[in-house]
Structures are given as C-alpha cells and as structure tokens.
Amino acid sequence: MKHLRTVDDVMTHAVISANRRTPFKDIVKTMRQWRISALPVLTDEGRVVGMVSEADLLLKAQGGDESRAVSAGQLMTVPAVTVTRYASIAGAARLMARGHLKRLPVVDDDGRLVGLVSRGDLLKIYLRPDEDIAAELRELIMAELIPAGSAAVRVHVADGVVHPDGCIPDPSLNDVLVRVARTVPGVVDVTARLDVEVPA
Structure with a gap:
C-alpha cells in the first residue's frame, strides 16, 4: 500500500x-x-x-x-x-x-x-496494513536507534498498535522510539516497554 x-x-x-x-x-x-x-x-x-x-x-x-x-x-x-x-x-x-x-x-x-x-x-x-507499518518502523529504528548504541529491538504491530520489545543501551531511547513510532502514518498507539541493557 x-x-x-x-x-x-x-x-x-x-x-x-x-x-x-x-x-x-x-x-x-x-x-x-x-x-x-x-x-x-x-x-x-x-x-x-x-x-x-x-x-x-x-x-x-x-x-x-x-x-x-x-x-x-x-x-x-x-x-x-x-x-x-x-x-x-x-x-x-x-x-x-x-x-x-x-x-x-x-x-x-x-x-x-x-x-x-x-x-x-x-x-x-488507518487502513494501512500492520506489516507495512512494522516494516517502516524497522527501517526507522535502524536509522535512529542502532547508531546510538547496540539496541536490539523487535517490532510487532497489531491493529495499528505498535508493540516493540527488546534491549536498549540507554533508557532515554525508549522515549525516542515512541516519538519515532508516532510519526509513522497508520500508527494508533505505541506500547514501548523495553529492557535496559546493564553493562557487565
């Protein structure tokens, strides 16, 4: 689409x-x-x-x-x-x-x-397919989050609601992810609860 x-x-x-x-x-x-x-x-x-x-x-x-x-x-x-x-x-x-x-x-x-x-x-x-939304989000995450550190984030979208999960090196990246996701056409809501990677 x-x-x-x-x-x-x-x-x-x-x-x-x-x-x-x-x-x-x-x-x-x-x-x-x-x-x-x-x-x-x-x-x-x-x-x-x-x-x-x-x-x-x-x-x-x-x-x-x-x-x-x-x-x-x-x-x-x-x-x-x-x-x-x-x-x-x-x-x-x-x-x-x-x-x-x-x-x-x-x-x-x-x-x-x-x-x-x-x-x-x-x-x-809001008729945009969930998989289209997820694919665009994955591209944005690679561009916005990965350069900031070793973020390992997976994205699932159901009925326009984004459900990311995974690990981020910095807790502030959670807010970045939410802001980025809300800019994507077709996103209804974002439930970002990512784990913070604790240095060994």
Whole structure:
C-alpha cells in the first residue's frame, strides 16, 4: 500500500463546484444529484473564494436569512479555509478539528482548486496494513536507534498498535522510539516497554 503522508495522497481529485453566479436552486439540485453537502465557490480563474453548504441554504429556507441572497456568491461562507496538496495529513486534520470543518478545498500554489479532502479521506491512513507499518518502523529504528548504541529491538504491530520489545543501551531511547513510532502514518498507539541493557 502506498505510504499516505500528504493531502495529495488521500484527496478526491474530481470536485463539483459552483461559481459566484450559480443560483440557489441550481446549488440545491447539484447537491442532491451528487449527494454532497457543500460546494467550493470559484472565481472564473478557478480560485477558491468561499464555501456554500447545506447549513447556508437551510438558513435561507428556514427564514433565518432575511437578505436577498440568491446566488452562491451571496450565500457562501468566507473566507474559504483551504489546504495545499502538500500539507501533511496530520496538519489537515488539526485544521479541520480547530474549525469544526467536515471538508477542505485543496488548492495549488496559486489558490486554484485541485481537489477536496474530507474527514473520511484523512482516516484512510488507518487502513494501512500492520506489516507495512512494522516494516517502516524497522527501517526507522535502524536509522535512529542502532547508531546510538547496540539496541536490539523487535517490532510487532497489531491493529495499528505498535508493540516493540527488546534491549536498549540507554533508557532515554525508549522515549525516542515512541516519538519515532508516532510519526509513522497508520500508527494508533505505541506500547514501548523495553529492557535496559546493564553493562557487565
């Protein structure tokens, strides 16, 4: 399985969007047709300027919006919160959590829409096979721990939980191992209880 590290690895590339002039009824029809709950609103050049969601439309339908907003440009939430395709999955997740967002438009360096990432997309990293996680961890351990001393560490991963065991020459390496393991995509938790090698 491909290592999933950036938004580009998990985003949806085909995105249904609106422009500022898209009428209220067309937005509703599009959402129903494609079974989506929000649309990015774009300029004619493809740059994201806002998001219009079911919540925005329902406010109008319930009579809570007394303005004469009838197009995407008038109904949309601004400014649009976006993320670049090169952002880390963890970074996008933090951005969503802080803003209580369900999805983020993904943009290129010029602010043009290139995709959309949802909460469900970000969770794909946890579908990574345990053996893939273990193999990457073994490589990292060789790079990070072995040069620090004669560490002899074995790694077992079950349901995304890392269970290392073995001997380390320095107790501080236990914390290093935990930090390294938590950077690996797909890791749910780490239970590191390693023995410290006592010099003879």
